[in-house]
Amino acid sequence: MPTPPQTSDRPEQWLDLPQSQHLIDRRASEREQADWLQHVWGSPNTLVLRLRQRRAPVPAQPSADSPGLILQPPAGALPEGLVYLGAAREPELYGVTATDRDEPVHLLVEAAAEETEEDPEVSWVSLRAALALLEPFYLGLFTQALAISNWHATAVFCGTCGDRTVSRSSGWMRFCSSCSTDHFPRMNPAIITAVVDDQDRLLLGSAYQWEERRYSTFAGFVEAGEALEDTVVREVQEEAGVVVREAQYLGSQPWPFPAQLMLGFVARVESADTARPDDDEIRSVLAFTRQELAEAVSTGEVKIPLRGSISRALIEHWYGARIPDPQ
Ligand SMILES: [Zn+2]
Incomplete structure (x- = not known):
């Protein structure tokens, strides 16, 4: 039986929460640039998290030195629906290595293609399951990726005029050209x-x-x-x-x-x-x-x-x- 502390009166201390550790720099001014996604897609340091049906890929057989989430370098042409998540702070701490040491490690999320064949090396986990599984860096990344992806899925049509909207600001707003309305992610x-x-x-x-x-x-x-x-x-x-x-x-x-x-x-x-x-x-x-x-x-x-x-x-x-x- 553990001996409980006599008091917990420590109002100066905020909650210790794994997703609230500020480990990803969102680069809010850079992501406004029209060609930012194109630039990041071409960087040797960029890593992409691919979500499938709100789940993220992890190694099927994790080992002590395997990373939390499986992140992959960009491949092929710039895909639709890509969102810039930010630059990793101190990426080496999480087993993420930079090829070009002068560039930050950029992180992106895209929807994964439905694969006809399952990869036996990969498991797809929900965020709920990941809470007990992942380090704060990967948990923060997954949370941000899922939140912004969920919003895009519901914001395809303009809430004002009903016309189709397009993604802007590297995925952090959607614009309706029919009625010139900016739409921002809703929480x-x-x-x-x-x-x-x-x-x-x-x-x-x-x-x-x-x-x-x-x-x-x-x-x-x-x-x-x-x-x-x-x-x-x-x-x-x-x-x-x-x-x-x-x-x-x-x-x-x-x-x-x-x-x-x-x-x-x-x-x-x-x-x-x-x-x-x-x-x-x-x-x-x-x-x-x-x-x-x-x-x-x-x-x-x-x-x-x-x-x-x-x-x-x-x-x-x-x-x-x-x-x-x-x-
Ligand atoms: Zn509209």
């Missing part, structure tokens, strides 16, 4: 919050749509015209029936399923004893001391979200350390 903000009471207990909820015994933090979409802190108050009231006294922002996680941005908070309430599940989405709510949560997780009595998710990071931020998974 849907959602809050996710730990709820902690005056006895420093953590309140978690279990949703009907999850397997039984699975507990997590509370979450919900930000509505039109709603401030984030109001969403925190509303969602906690709706799902757990307790009144939030104050809320503090701790960090965010892009969650491209298809376009969420999860904004993480810790909310303070007076007492978790008055909490009640809404009985619509939430089946049950439980308050835990650190000792109680560590015990419940180690015995399998309670399942908490996977490491790498913002909900797990919020729980461990309160806990003050990593909570070991059951053996």
Whole structure:
């Protein structure tokens, strides 16, 4: 049984999230240049991530020195639908080597052609599966690639006039020439919050749509015209029936399923004893001391979200350390 820390009161520390490590320089001014994709496509340092049905390629039999994702040099003519992701910061740290040391390592994403024959050396993984698998650099790359690809898939037609749009700015906007409208990638903000009471207990909820015994933090979409802190108050009231006294922002996680941005908070309430599940989405709510949560997780009595998710990071931020998974 792990000994839990006595306190987790460290407001200066933001969440430790693998996708939020700022390891790719998006080069926002360079990518505006009309011939930037052409230039990058011809660079000896360029590497391309090819996504297939929202999945990314990894070695089927990974070894200690194999890279996270399979990235390939450009081949053939400049393809349609290519997006510039950015330049890798310190690429050598992730096993990405530069041929030309004076040029940065540029990263691109394109949709992979449907292959008739499966390559036995390659496995295709979803971002959810990759959370437990990949280093932060590759996770950040996959997340960005999936988010922008999802947007392009839904933005082919102009939302104003319905005509066809074209990709511009190396894939970071789409333009409708019929009505001269610029369209930019859209994200849907959602809050996710730990709820902690005056006895420093953590309140978690279990949703009907999850397997039984699975507990997590509370979450919900930000509505039109709603401030984030109001969403925190509303969602906690709706799902757990307790009144939030104050809320503090701790960090965010892009969650491209298809376009969420999860904004993480810790909310303070007076007492978790008055909490009640809404009985619509939430089946049950439980308050835990650190000792109680560590015990419940180690015995399998309670399942908490996977490491790498913002909900797990919020729980461990309160806990003050990593909570070991059951053996
Ligand atoms: Zn239009």
